[in-house]
Amino acid sequence: MLQAFPNSDEIRHNVFSPGPPRFDLGTYPQNTTKYHLFDKPGVWTMLCNVHAEMSAYVIVAETPYFTTTSRDGKFVLKDVPPGKYTVRVWHEKAKPATLPIDVDERPTVSLPSIELKR
Structure with missing residues (x-):
């Protein structure tokens, strides 16, 4: 890049x-x-x-699927095809976190809360 x-x-x-x-x-x-x-x-x-x-x-990133969060930590990734992915979360003052997810045909997939630790 x-x-x-x-x-x-x-x-x-x-x-x-x-x-x-x-x-x-x-x-x-x-x-x-x-x-x-x-x-x-x-x-x-x-x-x-x-x-x-x-x-x-x-x-x-190695993927076209990335975003930033709003102030309250929410985010949206659009047009992600069905499949298995790993969500990676980063903040300058915390340890990175990952979460494996399955994206299916539903229009919206909700994730559990991801808490970053310092």
């Missing part, structure tokens, strides 16, 4: 990841976009060495 890191701020930024693998896009000014190719699935922490308070995460 080729990911763009645009800088629309009036100040310079530096996007880097401590890895693995580590990479650093260097410091760049407003209206500049740098790119990085994430060539395998995983979670990368993104930081700015100009602004210590800035952080983000890039998640590369």
Whole structure:
């Protein structure tokens, strides 16, 4: 996945990841976009060495079926074909969790609550 890191701020930024693998896009000014190719699935922490308070995460998945939750933890995945899957849940401050599921022909499949632990 080729990911763009645009800088629309009036100040310079530096996007880097401590890895693995580590990479650093260097410091760049407003209206500049740098790119990085994430060539395998995983979670990368993104930081700015100009602004210590800035952080983000890039998640590369092996599937087209992914989403984010609402504030109350609910989510919807549409158009998932019938089959056996593993739901993977991630949060920056918790241990990841997985849940095996069977998707059948029903229009909606409800899952039990998934509690993440720190």
